[in-house]
Amino acid sequence: MTxxxxxxxxxxxxxxxxxxxxxxxxxxVVIGVSIxxxxxxxxxxxxGKFSDAPAPIIDATKNTMEGRFADPLPQALIxxxxxxxxxxxxFLLVLCKQAFFNLNTDNVDxxxxxEP
Amino acid sequence: MNLLPALPVxxxxxxxxFTLLFHPHxxxxxxxxxxxxxxxxxxxxxxxxLNWQGLKPILRFGDWEMPFGIIYVADPLxxxxxxxxxxxxxxxxxxxxxSLKRExxxxxxxxxxxxLLAGVSASFLTGDLFHLFVCFxxxxxxxxxxxxxxxxxxQLEGSIKYVVLNLISSFLFVMSVGVLYSQxxxxxxxxxxxxxxxxxxxxxxxxxxxxxxxxxxxxxAGMFPLFFWLPASYHTPPAAISALFSGLLTKVGVYxxxxxxxxxxxxxxNLFQKTFxxxxxxxxxxxxxxxxxxxxxxxxxxxHIISQVGYIILAxxxxxxxxxxxxxFYTIHNMIAKTNLFYISGVIERLHQSDDLSKGGSLFKYMPxxxxxxxxxxxxxxxxxxxxxxxxxxxxxxxxxxxxxxxVIALALAVSVLTLYSMLKIWTxxxxxxxxxxxxxxxxxxxxxxxxxxxxxxxxxVTMCFATLILCMGLFANHAFEWALNASDLxxxxxxxIDFVLGAKP
Numbered sequence: 001m002t003x004x005x006x007x008x009x010x011x012x013x014x015x016x017x018x019x020x021x022x023x024x025x026x027x028x029v030v031i032g033v034s035i036x037x038x039x040x041x042x043x044x045x046x047x048g049k050f051s052d053a054p055a056p057i058i059d060a061t062k063n064t065m066e067g068r069f070a071d072p073l074p075q076a077l078i079x080x081x082x083x084x085x086x087x088x089x090x091f092l093l094v095l096c097k098q099a100f101f102n103l104n105t106d107n108v109d110x111x112x113x114x115e116p
Numbered sequence: 117m118n119l120l121p122a123l124p125v126x127x128x129x130x131x132x133x134f135t136l137l138f139h140p141h142x143x144x145x146x147x148x149x150x151x152x153x154x155x156x157x158x159x160x161x162x163x164x165x166l167n168w169q170g171l172k173p174i175l176r177f178g179d180w181e182m183p184f185g186i187i188y189v190a191d192p193l194x195x196x197x198x199x200x201x202x203x204x205x206x207x208x209x210x211x212x213x214x215s216l217k218r219e220x221x222x223x224x225x226x227x228x229x230x231x232l233l234a235g236v237s238a239s240f241l242t243g244d245l246f247h248l249f250v251c252f253x254x255x256x257x258x259x260x261x262x263x264x265x266x267x268x269x270x271q272l273e274g275s276i277k278y279v280v281l282n283l284i285s286s287f288l289f290v291m292s293v294g295v296l297y298s299q300x301x302x303x304x305x306x307x308x309x310x311x312x313x314x315x316x317x318x319x320x321x322x323x324x325x326x327x328x329x330x331x332x333x334x335x336x337a338g339m340f341p342l343f344f345w346l347p348a349s350y351h352t353p354p355a356a357i358s359a360l361f362s363g364l365l366t367k368v369g370v371y372x373x374x375x376x377x378x379x380x381x382x383x384x385x386n387l388f389q390k391t392f393x394x395x396x397x398x399x400x401x402x403x404x405x406x407x408x409x410x411x412x413x414x415x416x417x418x419x420h421i422i423s424q425v426g427y428i429i430l431a432x433x434x435x436x437x438x439x440x441x442x443x444x445f446y447t448i449h450n451m452i453a454k455t456n457l458f459y460i461s462g463v464i465e466r467l468h469q470s471d472d473l474s475k476g477g478s479l480f481k482y483m484p485x486x487x488x489x490x491x492x493x494x495x496x497x498x499x500x501x502x503x504x505x506x507x508x509x510x511x512x513x514x515x516x517x518x519x520x521x522x523x524v525i526a527l528a529l530a531v532s533v534l535t536l537y538s539m540l541k542i543w544t545x546x547x548x549x550x551x552x553x554x555x556x557x558x559x560x561x562x563x564x565x566x567x568x569x570x571x572x573x574x575x576x577x578v579t580m581c582f583a584t585l586i587l588c589m590g591l592f593a594n595h596a597f598e599w600a601l602n603a604s605d606l607x608x609x610x611x612x613x614i615d616f617v618l619g620a621k622p
Contacts, residue, residue: 021284026276033283040287040294047298074297077246081290084253091260092279098264099272111273116347116406116419 002050006042013039026096026106033092037085041078048074120166121175121190121241123159124198127152128234135226142218145226150209152230156237157202164195172616174243182618183307189243189617192603193444197240197371200451204363205233207455207582208356213574215356215462220266228265229360232258236364240371243617245293245303248372249286252336256282259365262357263349274349281345285335292328295321306617309379309610326381326388333376336369338422339429340398347406350418355462358414362421363455367447370428374443379610382435392433397527400426404534413461413471413542417454420497420538423531424450430528431512434519440604442511445597449496449504449589456493456582460486463575464546467559473542477551482563485576487547489583494539496586499532504589504596511597 013035020032048071056069100106119126131152138144166173173190176182190198208229216225235255242248264275297303299321300311312322331342338346346366350358373392381388403423410416428450431443463486464479465471480487496503499510509532516524551559562568589596606613 021280029280033280036284036287040291043291044294047294049298071301074294077294077297080246080250084250088253088257088283091257092283095260095264095272095275095279098267099269099276102267102269102272108276111276114270114274114348114352115344116410116415 006046010039010042024107024109026108030092030096034089041081044078044081045074121163121173121188124156124237125234127156127159128230128237132227132230142221149226149230153202153205153209157206160195160198160202163190164199167192167195174617183302183304186247187243188241190241191606191616193607194240196448196599196603198237200448201233201236201364204451204455207578208360210574211459211578212356214571215575216354220354223265225265228258228261236368239368243305245305249290249293252286263353265353271352274352277345278349281335285332288328289332292325295325305379306614310614312380313383322384333369333373338366338425340395340402343422346422347419351414355458355465359455359458362458363451366421366425367451370425370447373432374440374607378435378440378607379613389433389435392429396426396430396433399429400531404531407538408534411473413464413546416538416542417457417461421454427512431515434515436515437604437608438518439515440608441600442515444604445511445600446508449508452582452585453493453497453505456579459575459579460490463572467562468555473545475555476546477549478556478559480547482559489579492583492586494543498536498539502590504586507590507593
């Protein structure tokens with residue numbers, strides 16, 4: 001049940017991100033990109049599988065892990081992805097602001113002079 | 117822990133920090149960039165020599181046991197790409213002396229330039245998929261800044277498309293990495309190559325991750341239905357930056373394809389080979405047809421990148437060791453020839469104040485040496501013997517003939533004729549045609565200016581060296597191709613790569 005609702009959430013985020021990216025307004029595109037980046041982070045998180053296994057902490061009296069334990073690596077991956085996504089979105093916002101001031105428009109359809 | 121395999125990356129990162137320390141001093145920054153690129157070239161050559169001696173330069177960060185932790189693998193393929201990267205870096209460092217405007221250089225050009233090179237080198241070296249994503253982001257981030265350097269309105273227009281599409285490509289890549297990890301529990305490329313064949317052969321999750329990765333690298337490389345950002349953005353930044361991008365960025369996507377697909381996905385299903393071949397053919401044809409329709413030198417060249425990438429993707433799709441070696445040879449040839457053409461387009465742009473073909477002309481009369489250099493690079497790109505492009509195309513066609521793909525051969529030959537046509541178009545309009553009186557007057561006036569002529573010397577030097585490289589790569593094609601075959605040996609035989617990486621002594 002958790003997995004199903006999780007998948008639905010990711011799908012919903014992905015769909016709304018895609019919808020926003022296809023809009024003409026630049027700000028909506030940026031919001032779309034950031035929503036998709038969050039959806040992707042959730043996908044990465046699900047790579048660790050949903051289980052009720054305990055956290056991978058070794059008992060002080062022993063030297064090795066025993067029994068089942070949750071996979072800690074996806075958390076490291078998602079953390080990296082979040083930070084990178086954050087930086088990239090920050091840059092994208094500044095770029096859009098600069099483009100708005102230089103071109104006096106935020107409509108993507110008016111930005112076609114460089115296309116072949 | 118021997119740090120040598122990471123040395124090119126460390127050098128570039130350290131150099132970047134030093135340029136920040138010396139920020140307002142232009143000469144100091146230039147010298148730092150130049151020195152960094154030079155030492156990175158030496159380090160890459162040293163790594164290639166270690167391979168030659170039969171050693172395996174592999175770095176395990178933090179001395180983790182092999183399939184865990186991040187590793188850098190300097191196998192022959194990575195070394196060849198590193199050497200070419202350093203050469204292009206070195207060339208660009210010198211070229212900007214005569215091309216980049218002072219205010220553009222002042223906007224932290226050197227810092228982002230070196231970070232870009234660090235990202236590119238690290239993505240060639242890494243043996244870990246998630247680290248590859250991080251390197252991609254590193255190089256993308258600096259390329260975003262370089263592309264919008266100076267914030268002219270057309271640069272901003274181009275950058276927005278470039279940034280958004282490349283971000284989507286990165287998201288797809290990281291998603292595909294997540295799916296792969298959930299199925300196999302590893303991110304090490306060699307370990308993946310080892311584990312995937314043991315999984316259920318029709319594991320649809322792995323297929324899905326492969327398709328996502330194909331789309332992601334396809335966007336980065338400029339593959340057929342996904343290339344639209346490239347002709348809209350590559351011609352907008354200053355020529356030095358366009359040259360750097362054309363040499364390095366799409367080729368990183370191509371490299372990732374060469375590295376990952378034959379090892380991980382090709383054994384899984386022949387769907388991928390077919391997609392590569394069909395997409396490669398379409399890319400080739402559409403790129404060259406698009407280039408023929410353009411009327412500005414930088415636009416022609418940037419649309420042309422797509423067509424060249426098509427040849428490489430086609431060769432990857434043919435999968436045999438010979439075809440992969442041809443793909444590698446083609447990549448190296450294209451990195452050098454394309455970069456050089458962009459350098460020359462920058463010089464033309466400075467001479468005529470524009471790169472529009474209708475406004476230029478008369479360059480053959482006033483600049484005979486530049487014309488010769490252009491001719492060598494352009495004919496090299498189009499594939500006339502004895503230049504490198506001829507052999508690059510010859511090897512691709514030879515690999516196709518070996519698999520009796522005659523349709524592919526016919527199309528490849530037709531595309532190279534059209535390539536020749538678009539190169540000759542630049543030649544006729546920019547070099548041979550007499551310019552109109554007004555632009556000839558400005559050209560003469562510019563050339564009479566001593567300091568202007570002197571400022572072009574570095575550009576001459578670099579383009580001449582690159583033209584010589586193109587010529588040498590053609591004249592000594594047998595040696596170069598031997599190295600390419602040697603490098604593709606590890607890529608086309610997963611068992612050898614697995615043995616190379618996982619069998620290494622700690």
